[in-house]
Amino acid sequence: MKNTNCxxxxxxxxxxxxxxxVPEGLDREEQLRMYSIMWVMRKFEEAVKPLWMANxxxxxxxxxxxxxxxxxxxxxxxxxxxYVGSTHRGHGHLIAKGGDINKMxxxxxxxxxxxxxxxxxxxxxxxxSIGMLGATxxxxxxxxxxxxxxxxxxIKGTDDVTVVFFGDGGANAGSISEAMxxxxxxxxxxxxxxxxxQWAIATDFARVTGEQDLxxxxxxxxxxxxxxxxxxxxxxxDTAKTAIARARAGEGPSFIECKTMxxxxxxxxxxxxxxxxxxxxxxWEIEPIKRMGEFLVENKIATPEELEAIEAEAIKQVxxxxxxxxxxxxxxxxxxxxxYIYADGEVIK
Amino acid sequence: xxxxxxxxxxxxxxxxxxxRDEDVFIMGCDVGLRGNPFGITKGLMKEFGERRVIxxxxxxxxxxxxGVGAAIAGMRPLVEILYCDWLTLPMDNIVNTAAKTSYMFxxxxxxxxxxxxxxxxxxxxxxxxSQNNExxxxxxxxxxxxxxxxxxxxxxLLKSAIRDNNPVMCFEHKRNYSLKGEVPDGEYTIPIGxxxxxxxGTDCTIVAYSYMTYVAEAAAAELEKDGISCExxxxxxxxxxxxxxxxxxxxxxxxxxVVTEAPLRGSxxxxxxxxxxxxxxxxxxxxxxxxxxKNSPVAYNEGLEALCTPKKEDIIAAVRKTxx
Numbered sequence: 001m002k003n004t005n006c007x008x009x010x011x012x013x014x015x016x017x018x019x020x021x022v023p024e025g026l027d028r029e030e031q032l033r034m035y036s037i038m039w040v041m042r043k044f045e046e047a048v049k050p051l052w053m054a055n056x057x058x059x060x061x062x063x064x065x066x067x068x069x070x071x072x073x074x075x076x077x078x079x080x081x082x083y084v085g086s087t088h089r090g091h092g093h094l095i096a097k098g099g100d101i102n103k104m105x106x107x108x109x110x111x112x113x114x115x116x117x118x119x120x121x122x123x124x125x126x127x128x129s130i131g132m133l134g135a136t137x138x139x140x141x142x143x144x145x146x147x148x149x150x151x152x153x154x155i156k157g158t159d160d161v162t163v164v165f166f167g168d169g170g171a172n173a174g175s176i177s178e179a180m181x182x183x184x185x186x187x188x189x190x191x192x193x194x195x196x197x198q199w200a201i202a203t204d205f206a207r208v209t210g211e212q213d214l215x216x217x218x219x220x221x222x223x224x225x226x227x228x229x230x231x232x233x234x235x236x237x238d239t240a241k242t243a244i245a246r247a248r249a250g251e252g253p254s255f256i257e258c259k260t261m262x263x264x265x266x267x268x269x270x271x272x273x274x275x276x277x278x279x280x281x282x283x284w285e286i287e288p289i290k291r292m293g294e295f296l297v298e299n300k301i302a303t304p305e306e307l308e309a310i311e312a313e314a315i316k317q318v319x320x321x322x323x324x325x326x327x328x329x330x331x332x333x334x335x336x337x338x339x340y341i342y343a344d345g346e347v348i349k
Numbered sequence: 350x351x352x353x354x355x356x357x358x359x360x361x362x363x364x365x366x367x368x369r370d371e372d373v374f375i376m377g378c379d380v381g382l383r384g385n386p387f388g389i390t391k392g393l394m395k396e397f398g399e400r401r402v403i404x405x406x407x408x409x410x411x412x413x414x415x416g417v418g419a420a421i422a423g424m425r426p427l428v429e430i431l432y433c434d435w436l437t438l439p440m441d442n443i444v445n446t447a448a449k450t451s452y453m454f455x456x457x458x459x460x461x462x463x464x465x466x467x468x469x470x471x472x473x474x475x476x477x478x479s480q481n482n483e484x485x486x487x488x489x490x491x492x493x494x495x496x497x498x499x500x501x502x503x504x505x506l507l508k509s510a511i512r513d514n515n516p517v518m519c520f521e522h523k524r525n526y527s528l529k530g531e532v533p534d535g536e537y538t539i540p541i542g543x544x545x546x547x548x549x550g551t552d553c554t555i556v557a558y559s560y561m562t563y564v565a566e567a568a569a570a571e572l573e574k575d576g577i578s579c580e581x582x583x584x585x586x587x588x589x590x591x592x593x594x595x596x597x598x599x600x601x602x603x604x605x606x607v608v609t610e611a612p613l614r615g616s617x618x619x620x621x622x623x624x625x626x627x628x629x630x631x632x633x634x635x636x637x638x639x640x641x642x643k644n645s646p647v648a649y650n651e652g653l654e655a656l657c658t659p660k661k662e663d664i665i666a667a668v669r670k671t672x673x
Binding site: 083085114115116117118119120124126127128129133134136137138141142143144145146147148149151152154155174175176178179181182185339340341342343344346348 | 374400401405406408410411412413414415416417418419420421422423424426441442445446450451452453454455456457458459461490491493513514515588589
């Protein structure tokens with residue numbers, strides 16, 4: 001049930017809060033598709049922590065939980081040949097681009113059948129066949145290379161668009177500003193999306209950031225920029241639609257700051273001891289899946305039963321991916337140790 | 350055959366590869382209108398357009414990143430860094446993205462980028478325009494590194510680098526740019542990873558690359574007068590490095606001197622000596638010798654600058670030491 005008092009309280013501190021509305025051009029079918037994609041993201045990541053505890057998955061994984069509306073509202077509008085530059089928090093981006101969760105789960109298990117043949121893991125998930133340029137382990141580092149894919153579109157004269165994601169932490173990395181400047185100078189077909197969850201690992205972004213309205217940085221580079229409510233999938237979709245169309249028409253980049261709040265630890269085993277997590281209680285009232293579900297029912301776009309069926313289907317898909325990764329996939333053979341360091345099968349020891 | 354400068358050999362390679370493959374493009378500071386500080390890319394923007402010869406802002410970190418990303422997306426970028434000293438700025442994109450992407454992605458993507466950088470000591474341009482940091486990149490799995498010394502080698506190797514599906518670092522010694530040499534009129538390439546015996550000899554092997562090859566040749570000529578026959582090997586490529594040619598030579602001479610213009614501490618000279626010992630300690634009649642620059646930044650003052658780098662006399666002394 002919606003806690004209206006709580007939301008009224010939240011509005012006082014969450015300056016990006018925006019009311020939900022169905023934008024023009026977004027039909028029921030597409031809304032339900034987005035809703036189901038968000039559930040796949042959520043169930044996928046909820047499944048990973050127990051797998052980590054069971055030692056099936058290791059290393060770092062950074063949950064996208066409660067940020068699902070951002071990737072979903074934006075990436076689902078792209079075509080297959082469009083590009084996405086991701087972050088270390090990249091599972092959601094891949095799912096929204098149409099990635100295969102079986103191959104992603106297999107990668108988290110470190111298996112040969114995984115997206116990266118077990119060489120990359122959660123932080124480097126990529127699928128070049130759908131323009132998914134890869135997650136990255138270095139905050140801020142993937143932005144310039146992702147803009148490079150837009151440079152290709154610009155040189156070749158194609159209408160492919162690149163959407164590149166980074167966080168409030170990454171926003172403070174210098175090469176992102178450099179890349180934004182070049183994108184603006186040459187009118188590259190890019191949409192810059194800042195997922196501002198307000199925390200860079202254990203550092204509150206407000207402690208290390210002068211101008212805290214991050215979207216204003218885009219304005220400084222001459223890029224049309226705005227801030228949206230990162231929990232409001234409709235506003236995100238509507239804003240991204242304009243930005244993507246602008247890029248596709250060769251009119252240049254846009255910058256969208258999606259303001260949200262990190263509601264879990266930085267990675268799977270971070271217990272967030274350094275911050276007061278009760279702050280998040282209010283935000284859970286507007287987490288994007290709950291919020292969209294409530295909106296769909298209130299506005300009679302879908303029935304509760306339909307939404308339950310969508311959630312159940314997501315659980316089924318994720319369970320199947322775990323079964324695939326755990327029982328049907330294989331460890332990389334150790335005699336393939338030197339594979340892929342160089343292209344075309346070349347081995348340089 | 351035409352006799353051209355090394356600078357012109359680079360221009361030829363760039364022009365021919367850009368004409369051959371529409372995915373090849375150049376980006377860097379002042380590469381377009383000005384044609385780079387050494388005139389290497391002069392005229393190419395006019396010939397191929399502003400989207401294939403791209404003047405960038407002074408944003409080495411990000412424009413190299415853009416190049417890396419364009420390569421991942423299927424292009425063949427030639428990124429130019431004005432002086433190799435400034436490779437520190439895009440280092441992350443080179444080491445963490447260009448070199449590792451093919452591996453991290455399980456072979457899903459290649460990164461066919463060439464990064465060209467003038468390097469080396471000379472001309473009184475002081476510590477931030479005079480470095481030899483080629484050996485940093487030899488340490489990085491996933492990269493290839495070339496440092497050719499003649500117009501013929503430069504053109505053939507650069508063409509191979511552009512066609513290679515891996516990231517290749519191309520180091521061009523500033524002192525070599527005006528050196529002239531014969532280059533065939535027609536199409537040719539030289540494979541990356543093959544050294545060249547510049548002067549055959551029987552008594553001592555001198556391994557060198559880039560500008561130091563010429564210094565080594567001068568040393569060998571002088572030693573020849575004293576009856577010491579040196580074999581001078583120009584490595585041309587540093588990664589992969591042609592140890593077969595090096596070891597074949599050491600088998601013959603039983604003595605070896607390795608020369609680099611980089612500061613000696615931590616340089617590739619030590620690595621090469623280590624590899625020679627691993628592969629053929631028993632072949633050696635004398636301890637291998639290393640010759641490199643002093644462990645110092647490069648000075649502006651002519652006398653101090655000259656004191657820094659290896660001279661003919663240093664190489665001669667090192668060769669003589671192998672006979673002690």
